[in-house]
Amino acid sequence: MKIAVCIKQVPDSWAEKKMINGLLDREGVDAVLNDLDEYAVEEALRIVEAHGGNGEGGANTITLVSMGPERTTEAVRKALSMGADDAIVVTDDALAGSDALATSKVLAAVIASGGFDFVVCGTESTDARMGVLPAMLAQRLGWAQLTFAGSVVVEPAARNVTIARVTDVGVERMKAQFPVVISVIEKINEPRYPSFKGIMAAKKKTIDIRTLAAVGIDAASVGVGGAWSVVNDSTPRPPRAAGIKVIDEGNGGEALVNFLVEKKLI
Amino acid sequence: MSDILILAEFTGEKIAKTTAELATCGARAGEVTVLVLAAPGKGNALAAQITTGLVTSVLVIESEDFARYSVAAAADAIAQIVLERRPAALLIASSAFGKEVAGRVGVATESGIITDAVDVAADLTATQVVFGGSTTVHSRVSHGTAIITVRPNSVTPDLAPSTPVISHASYVISDSAKLAEVISSEPSVQGGRPELTEAQIVVSGGRGTNGDFGPVEAFADSLGAAVGASRAATDAGWYLHSHQVGQTGKTVSPQLYVACGISGAIQHRAGMQTSKTIVVINKDPDAPIFEIADFGVVGDLFAVLPQATEGVRARKS
Ligand SMILES: Cc1cc2nc3c(=O)[nH]c(=O)nc-3n(C[C@H](O)[C@H](O)[C@H](O)COP(=O)(O)OP(=O)(O)OC[C@H]3O[C@@H](n4cnc5c(N)ncnc54)[C@H](O)[C@@H]3O)c2cc1C
Numbered sequence: 101m102k103i104a105v106c107i108k109q110v111p112d113s114w115a116e117k118k119m120i121n122g123l124l125d126r127e128g129v130d131a132v133l134n135d136l137d138e139y140a141v142e143e144a145l146r147i148v149e150a151h152g153g154n155g156e157g158g159a160n161t162i163t164l165v166s167m168g169p170e171r172t173t174e175a176v177r178k179a180l181s182m183g184a185d186d187a188i189v190v191t192d193d194a195l196a197g198s199d200a201l202a203t204s205k206v207l208a209a210v211i212a213s214g215g216f217d218f219v220v221c222g223t224e225s226t227d228a229r230m231g232v233l234p235a236m237l238a239q240r241l242g243w244a245q246l247t248f249a250g251s252v253v254v255e256p257a258a259r260n261v262t263i264a265r266v267t268d269v270g271v272e273r274m275k276a277q278f279p280v281v282i283s284v285i286e287k288i289n290e291p292r293y294p295s296f297k298g299i300m301a302a303k304k305k306t307i308d309i310r311t312l313a314a315v316g317i318d319a320a321s322v323g324v325g326g327a328w329s330v331v332n333d334s335t336p337r338p339p340r341a342a343g344i345k346v347i348d349e350g351n352g353g354e355a356l357v358n359f360l361v362e363k364k365l366i
Numbered sequence: 367m368s369d370i371l372i373l374a375e376f377t378g379e380k381i382a383k384t385t386a387e388l389a390t391c392g393a394r395a396g397e398v399t400v401l402v403l404a405a406p407g408k409g410n411a412l413a414a415q416i417t418t419g420l421v422t423s424v425l426v427i428e429s430e431d432f433a434r435y436s437v438a439a440a441a442d443a444i445a446q447i448v449l450e451r452r453p454a455a456l457l458i459a460s461s462a463f464g465k466e467v468a469g470r471v472g473v474a475t476e477s478g479i480i481t482d483a484v485d486v487a488a489d490l491t492a493t494q495v496v497f498g499g500s501t502t503v504h505s506r507v508s509h510g511t512a513i514i515t516v517r518p519n520s521v522t523p524d525l526a527p528s529t530p531v532i533s534h535a536s537y538v539i540s541d542s543a544k545l546a547e548v549i550s551s552e553p554s555v556q557g558g559r560p561e562l563t564e565a566q567i568v569v570s571g572g573r574g575t576n577g578d579f580g581p582v583e584a585f586a587d588s589l590g591a592a593v594g595a596s597r598a599a600t601d602a603g604w605y606l607h608s609h610q611v612g613q614t615g616k617t618v619s620p621q622l623y624v625a626c627g628i629s630g631a632i633q634h635r636a637g638m639q640t641s642k643t644i645v646v647i648n649k650d651p652d653a654p655i656f657e658i659a660d661f662g663v664v665g666d667l668f669a670v671l672p673q674a675t676e677g678v679r680a681r682k683s
């Protein structure tokens with residue numbers, strides 16, 4: 101099986117984020133591998149491990165695909181040290197400020213030319229929090245969409261994938277034939293920590309860095325200029341005013357109810 | 367008048383509150399047509415429930431493919447309608463399903479998309495609250511139909527009665543939307559309580575419940591509230607995943623959010639930080655959740671909650 105995993109580098113979840121000229125400031129903050137994408141890497145590894153592994157020269161490979169600024173390779177190295185084989189990173193100044201539609205166009209172009217059987221994504225990037233990219237990829241590629249998977253079963257011989265789609269409305273079991281776009285929820289597995297051996301091995305793995313031109317996409321259709329939604333303005337919201345804090349000395353519940361009454365909440 | 371399409375949402379066969387919320391936003395910008403995607407023979411019963419919210423017309427599309435091919439089939443039909451009418455906007459409720467449909471329709475119709483708006487103005491400017499509630503953003507779609515997903519419970523619905531004209535249309539779902547098939551489905555059970563994202567009050571429990579949600583549920587019931595849970599609680603199997611609040615669960619924005627035995631990790635806050643009033647019960651005075659609490663009780667939830675439940679019951683009777 102030839103598998104692609106889409107990963108993104110994002111600002112650290114705890115970092116204070118701010119906007120500059122309508123764009124997220126990605127320079128001034130610590131950046132990490134989107135933690136929801138770790139589950140995607142882990143699931144791809146588990147799928148190949150159940151079917152002979154991804155040892156050198158074997159039948160299975162896992163290729164990371166990412167779009168982002170140059171430093172994205174830091175996040176890519178982490179995922180390589182977990183055990184993925186190699187990576188393709190699209191980086192180009194013209195990509196800054198791309199919307200999800202443009203991102204999906206770039207990723208779809210890379211995936212379409214790679215001969216993959218399926219691609220695994222996280223459900224959401226923790227910075228943009230759109231949760232739309234996997235669906236957009238499926239639409240662009242004309243592949244089956246198996247998203248929000250809480251479990252994935254792949255049958256390579258039958259080229260079959262079955263998932264349990266777990267969302268707010270319930271659980272649906274869905275199936276499709278290769279090629280497929282999968283996204284996995286964070287309940288699906290426990291991502292491994294890279295081992296020392298994995299970290300050393302990752303240093304020697306290939307990261308194929310491509311420009312937009314190499315991917316065959318017109319620079320005018322991406323980035324700020326190609327975005328189909330524009331930010332008019334952004335303002336920091338006032339922090340919540342400090343609240344009241346009481347220590348329960350036997351009447352904490354009563355105090356709570358009095359507060360609710362005072363606020364006309366009951 | 368601009369043509370505004372909204373996608374009706376149903377829980378089972380009952381109309382969801384979000385439909386009136388979307389209609390309210392849509393009516394500011396133009397004339398609202400509600401799309402009802404239904405199983406064959408079910409459309410009229412669903413359409414008949416659209417009686418409020420400034421709706422001009424209802425367009426019913428029936429196909430067995432909607433249940434069978436889920437997101438892809440819904441997006442395929444809607445994209446055909448959008449390409450035919452080129453409406454000014456398409457408004458959909460923000461849920462896993464709604465956002466994925468929006469994404470696919472955006473690609474198929476070359477339209478810009480904005481997700482998780484908390485409001486939509488007459489000129490279709492969307493308001494979003496991003497970065498865990500720290501920043502307000504106004505944005506607009508600049509190309510194609512403005513596809514905007516709107517968070518449940520963030521817009522006050524106009525409940526004025528309306529008597530929309532109901533019509534039917536049929537569309538053939540493309541083969542490319544039939545690649546992934548639903549083989550079985552189990553809807554999540556609400557257990558008689560209000561739906562989390564629609565509820566005015568949410569009472570949530572975390573690891574501090576130690577697996578006993580009894581006091582949390584009792585307090586929720588005294589207030590007519592929905593019950594939520596932190597990831598620690600859903601991971602431990604104490605509560606269903608469909609009740610998880612946070613980054614990878616639901617985003618709620620009720621009038622009142624009560625967090626019991628929840629520490630306030632950034633991922634949990636991401637799903638509840640825009641609640642109007644936040645009340646906290648936690649025995650650790652340094653728990654980060656107190657930073658965003660309007661009212662906090664430092665104490666044991668097993669003592670505080672039963673007393674509060676009694677207090678609410680006494681005042682209501
Ligand atoms: C990728 C990713 C996604 C995530 N998504 C989510 C998400 O969607 N939602 C979410 O909630 N979390 C999410 N998390 C997990 C999050 O980081 C925290 O681990 C989780 O929210 C902690 O849950 P908790 O507050 O219940 O548990 P803890 O952090 O263990 O806190 C328990 C609290 O209970 C208090 N307590 C204990 N006993 C009592 C008592 N008797 N009375 C009163 N207080 C008591 C303690 O003082 C403590 O503050 C995610 C994490 C990751 C990495």
Ligand SMILES: Nc1ncnc2c1ncn2[C@@H]1O[C@H](COP(=O)(O)O)[C@@H](O)[C@H]1O
Pocket residue numbers: 106107108134136137140165166167168200203207220221222223224225226228229230231232233234
């Ligand atoms: N720039 C990117 N490069 C690679 N993968 C991405 C990128 N953006 C999003 N993804 C993938 O798409 C998923 C959903 O992202 P989003 O729709 O942005 O919330 C993520 O979990 C990633 O797997």
